[in-house]
Amino acid sequence: MIHHSPPAVIRRANTDDVEELYLLETICFRERRFKREHILWILHNSHAATFIDSDEKTRGTLMLLVEGDVCRVLSLAVHPAVRMQGIGKALMAVAEEWAIENKASVMKLEVSTSNVGAIDFYKKLGYENAGLLAHYYSWGEDAYSMKRELAQRAKS
Secondary structure, rough: OOOOOOEEEEEEEOHHHEEEEEEHHHHHHHOOOOOHHHHHHHHOOOOOEEEEEOOOOEEEEEEEEHHHOEEEEEEEEEEEOOOOOOHHHHHHHHHHHHHHHOOOEEEEEEEOOHHHHHHHHHHOOOOOEEEEOOOOOOOOOOOOEEEEEOOHHHHH
């Protein structure tokens, strides 16, 4: 019997969570992580939301920003020890619910062209490749822009 642990508790993050958010960023994105100041900016932004999946420890985090009718996934991080257990999928479902509540009709994100696992994950969730962003990252790496229409869900 395969055991997949469901997300324990997904809750909205606040400024008390900065160190936990930063710690998971350092674990998941060793060289290219958000700085504490950027995380604080997201937490204080009225058009942004950050969610945490945790049991005893933070297992996953998600940072979003609504710009008009577009909700951007700024960061999705799942601790390597608990990947492939549905945490990322559960966080993305929360992201889409929050996006619809905030009048967004499209979800967008950027993902490194070399991050095959993440690209596959997003494709399985219904995201489409919307184009190549040459030299997107500050270190020169390319990214794919990916998107998913939400309008059909908002009507149901």
